[in-house]
Amino acid sequence: MMRGWKQIAWGLLLVLIDIRIIVIDLLPDMIGYLLISIGASKLITTDKWRTAVIVTSLALAAMALPGMVMPADGEAGRSPFGYVFILGMVDGIGHLVIVYGICCLAASRALEEDDKEWAGAADSRRKAFLFINGFALLYHTFTFNMDNDWRLASFVFILAAIAMELAIIIFMFRTAKR
Amino acid sequence: MKEDTVIRRNLPLFLVIAAIAASWIGNGIHYNREQLDKPVFFQHFIELGDYPEQQVELNLLENINGGKRVTSLEFPGFELYRVNRSPNEQQYRYQMNNKFLLTIEKPTLDILRQPDQAIKQAKVYYSDGTGGEGADIGEIRFSGTTYTLNSPVEHSSSMGSSDNLGYSVLRVTEPVTLTSIGSELAESISDWLKIDVDITMPADPRIPQTNPAANSNDDKGIPWKELQLPVELPKGSTIKISYQFQFNKGDLRAEQALNYYRILLWVEGVEKTGRPFNAAVHIQYDPYPSERDVSALTQRARGLER
Numbered sequence: 302m303m304r305g306w307k308q309i310a311w312g313l314l315l316v317l318i319d320i321r322i323i324v325i326d327l328l329p330d331m332i333g334y335l336l337i338s339i340g341a342s343k344l345i346t347t348d349k350w351r352t353a354v355i356v357t358s359l360a361l362a363a364m365a366l367p368g369m370v371m372p373a374d375g376e377a378g379r380s381p382f383g384y385v386f387i388l389g390m391v392d393g394i395g396h397l398v399i400v401y402g403i404c405c406l407a408a409s410r411a412l413e414e415d416d417k418e419w420a421g422a423a424d425s426r427r428k429a430f431l432f433i434n435g436f437a438l439l440y441h442t443f444t445f446n447m448d449n450d451w452r453l454a455s456f457v458f459i460l461a462a463i464a465m466e467l468a469i470i471i472f473m474f475r476t477a478k479r
Numbered sequence: 480m481k482e483d484t485v486i487r488r489n490l491p492l493f494l495v496i497a498a499i500a501a502s503w504i505g506n507g508i509h510y511n512r513e514q515l516d517k518p519v520f521f522q523h524f525i526e527l528g529d530y531p532e533q534q535v536e537l538n539l540l541e542n543i544n545g546g547k548r549v550t551s552l553e554f555p556g557f558e559l560y561r562v563n564r565s566p567n568e569q570q571y572r573y574q575m576n577n578k579f580l581l582t583i584e585k586p587t588l589d590i591l592r593q594p595d596q597a598i599k600q601a602k603v604y605y606s607d608g609t610g611g612e613g614a615d616i617g618e619i620r621f622s623g624t625t626y627t628l629n630s631p632v633e634h635s636s637s638m639g640s641s642d643n644l645g646y647s648v649l650r651v652t653e654p655v656t657l658t659s660i661g662s663e664l665a666e667s668i669s670d671w672l673k674i675d676v677d678i679t680m681p682a683d684p685r686i687p688q689t690n691p692a693a694n695s696n697d698d699k700g701i702p703w704k705e706l707q708l709p710v711e712l713p714k715g716s717t718i719k720i721s722y723q724f725q726f727n728k729g730d731l732r733a734e735q736a737l738n739y740y741r742i743l744l745w746v747e748g749v750e751k752t753g754r755p756f757n758a759a760v761h762i763q764y765d766p767y768p769s770e771r772d773v774s775a776l777t778q779r780a781r782g783l784e785r
Contacts, residue, residue, distance in 0.1 A: 349485070380545055381507030390503055394496055401492050428491070435495035442502040445510040448572060 303477045308340030309403055310473035312358075316396070317466050330392075334362035337399060341406070348409035350402040357402070361395045364388060381445050393438045400430050400469055407476050419479065426472055430465050437462040512781075513573040515540060517547045517605065519780045521576075521766070522617035525741040526664050528759065529625040531585040536565065537601070537616055538739060540574045540776060548606040552579055554598050557591075559584040571773045581619075591621040622662070622743040627756040631655050632746060635717065639763060644723040647760040649746060651716040655756065657748040658709045660720070664742045665762065671733055672762070673723045674744065675700030681715040709748070718746065724764045737772060740764035 315333030338358035341351055367388070380386060404427030411419035437458040444455060521538040541548055552562045565578035583591075590596055597620035604610035631653035639645030657678075665672055677700030700721055712718075722744075726736035742762035749755050768776070 381503065381510050383545075390499075394499060397496070398492065401489075405488070431491055431495055435499065439495070439499050439502055442499060442506045446506055446513075446572070 305340045305343030306407075306473055306477035308336045308343070310340075310470050310477065312336030312338075312340060313400070313403075313466065313470045313473065317463070317470070330365035331362045334358045334365060334399075337403075338362065341403070344406060344410065346406055346410050346413065348406055350405040350409070354399055354402040354406065357395050357398050361392055361399070364392060364395075381442070390438075390442075393441070397431070397434055397438065400434070400466075401427055403473070404430065404469070407472070410476075416479075419476075422472070423476075426469055430469055433465045434462045510573070513774060513777055514542050514546060515574065515777055515780055518542075518549050518577075518603070519776060520601070520614050520616045521737060521739055522615065523619060523739040523741075524617050524664055524668075525619040525739070526622035526662060526743040527583065527588065527591065527619065528622060528743060529588075531583065531588055533583045533588070535581045535583065535619055535741075536739070537579040537581055539577055539579070540773060541577050543570065543573060543575055547609070549577075549579070549603055550606050550610075551604045552581070553602040553604075554581075554587075554600075555602055557587045557598060559586040571768075571770055574773050574777065576768070576773075583619075588621065591619075596620065617738065622664075622745070622759075624743070624745045624747070624757055624759070626759065630756045630758045631750055632718070632748070632756065632758040634758070637761075641765075641767065643764050644721070645762075646719055646721040649718040649720070649758055649760070651712045651714060651718070654711070654713050654751050655748045656709050656711050657718070657746065659747045660703050660706065660708070660744065661747075662742050662744045662762075664740070665744055668735065668740070669704070671724055671726050671735060672740075672742075672764075673725055674703040674762075675721045676703050676706050677701075677719040677721070678710065678712065679717045679719070680713055712748075720744065720746075720760050722762050737766045737768055737776065738764075739766065 312333045312335070315328055315336065316330045317333075318328050319330075320327045335358070338355045341354040341358065344351055404423050408420040408423035408427065411417070411423060440455065440458050444451075518539045518541045521540070523535070523537060525535055527533050527535075537552070539549060554560060561580075561582040561584070563580045563582075565580045568578070569576040591598070597618045599615065599618050600613040601616050602611060603614045632649045632651055632655065635648040635650040637645065637647040660676060665674060700719060703720075724736075724740075726733045740763065742764075744760040744762055745757050746760065747755065747757040766772075
């Protein structure tokens with residue numbers, strides 16, 4: 302059980318870190334998502350989110366395959382209906398679902414163990430993640446029709462989203478230790 | 480957990496996903512509406528002088544992201560010219576104003592010298608291998624007049640601004656009779672182009688006239704069409720030719736405001752010896768399209784394509 306949370310945390314960290322040499326991704330998201338699905342499968346809970354997290358993680362792992370060798374940008378990526386952007390958006394929404402689900406699982410598990418305080422902490426992170434990362438994703442859909450000046454603001458949202466992601470990862474490690 | 484509790488807990492997630500999806504589709508549709516199917520040329524109305532190697536800028540709009548790019552231009556029926564992409568570009572939200580530099584060599588100029596000859600279309604080839612169709616680029620033609628060597632009317636100073644107004648001051652170095660001031664292109668856009676001529680003669684021809692442009696920007700000239708010609712000008716006279724493009728009439732702006740104009744206004748006359756002479760005043764108009772202009776051009780081009 303404890304190992305499951307750790308694997309989820311490491312999985313999220315691997316997804317967050319993107320190290321590329323030219324176009325080859327040295328830390329592919331696929332490994333991260335597979336770790337999350339393996340970690341979620343080890344959790345003992347009755348919450349339906351467990352299945353949802355496993356299935357979504359496996360789907361994103363499969364989708365991450367082309368991303369291992371494909372450049373992250375390029376002409377096709379700059380169009381809102383280009384394949385790179387579509388993959389990116391599906392990945393972004395899927396990731397939102399996974400983290401939301403993991404937080405729900407953490408809250409459910411804490412409630413099952415009668416730890417209301419931890420359940421509350423998981424719920425507050427779930428809401429914060431949904432608000433910040435959901436808003437960052439929503440903002441991203443507007444960038445095509447924005448001036449360059451506004452595009453600079455994207456960095457603020459990206460930084461906020463990364464900070465929130467790190468907060469969730471730390472929370473998962475702490476959940477594993479609990 | 481009860482079904483309604485599950486729905487209530489997950490409702491914010493569904494709402495956020497729905498908002499992202501709706502925004503993505505909406506923004507995507509709007510973005511696609513602002514894309515050109517293929518590059519669009521601005522219209523250029525250019526009068527050429529009588530010398531080879533003249534360079535003409537051809538401006539066009541191309542999408543910033545994706546879409547067709549112009550790789551080369553041809554001008555069927557005209558021989559010997561060079562076309563190069565110019566690095567200057569003005570960037571808009573969805574499009575770039577790119578330029579091609581057309582260098583007109585002597586054989587092409589010789590063709591343009593013939594009556595009713597003008598470059599009006601370019602055969603355009605695109606980066607995706609398609610193309611070969613003609614695109615209107617305006618009208619580039621020979622101004623019809625040849626420069627006079629050692630003209631007794633010389634350039635003294637000139638000024639042009641981004642407000643599309645300016646002036647040229649010509650200095651008369653020998654006594655002459657001014658017979659005409661004109662340009663076919665300037666006449667064709669006389670509704671929007673205001674040209675004033677201010678002739679100053681020295682009280683004593685031996686005392687050179689100071690440069691009127693240096694003194695003030697006051698517009699004391701009279702419209703060029705109302706100028707009573709011929710007029711004799713003593714040595715030391717100055718001819719100040721001021722111009723202003725006025726495409727705005729109240730809140731309305733003429734469609735021509737988005738065209739490029741290069742006008743050669745010829746000042747012609749005869750010397751005391753009877754030798755005819757001429758001097759040219761360059762009048763230039765560059766549009767400075769706004770985002771709204773570029774968007775309107777895009778919509779019009781898309782409308783014409785469908």
